[in-house]
Amino acid sequence: MAKVTIHELAKYAVDEIQSGASEKVVAQKIAAFLLDERRSHDAAQVMRAIDNELARRGTDHVIITSAHEVSEEVKKQLASLLDVEKPVFSDVIDSSVIGGVKAESGERQIDLTVRAKLQKFKSEVMRSE
Numbered sequence: 001m002a003k004v005t006i007h008e009l010a011k012y013a014v015d016e017i018q019s020g021a022s023e024k025v026v027a028q029k030i031a032a033f034l035l036d037e038r039r040s041h042d043a044a045q046v047m048r049a050i051d052n053e054l055a056r057r058g059t060d061h062v063i064i065t066s067a068h069e070v071s072e073e074v075k076k077q078l079a080s081l082l083d084v085e086k087p088v089f090s091d092v093i094d095s096s097v098i099g100g101v102k103a104e105s106g107e108r109q110i111d112l113t114v115r116a117k118l119q120k121f122k123s124e125v126m127r128s129e
């Protein structure tokens with residue numbers, strides 16, 4: 001039996017996501033496959049390949065990090081701020097986020113968390129002293 005390539009896994013994942021499957025379910029399937037095949041060391045490469053496949057199809061991967069689930073409207077606004085026209089969202093629920101939201105797509109990032117605002121305020125206070 002031929003080994004499934006990283007590119008084939010990425011194409012499968014993007015096909016599933018674009019057909020409406022839950023990203024969480026697709027991620028679990030990919031992770032289970034990699035573990036079953038004793039290829040967990042390929043996980044980072046698969047993630048990069050998925051991002052590349054999304055980009056090839058004219059879609060960008062946007063990672064939204066917050067303390068709780070973010071509405072679709074807020075996601076669309078964040079994608080607009082990141083200048084992403086066809087976003088595919090991944091939600092990361094992080095209990096260390098006190099409030100606000102952070103969005104990343106490729107090299108672009110918007111950090112609207114309370115922690116980021118407090119750090120900016122602290123830097124400004126330190127500079128003015």
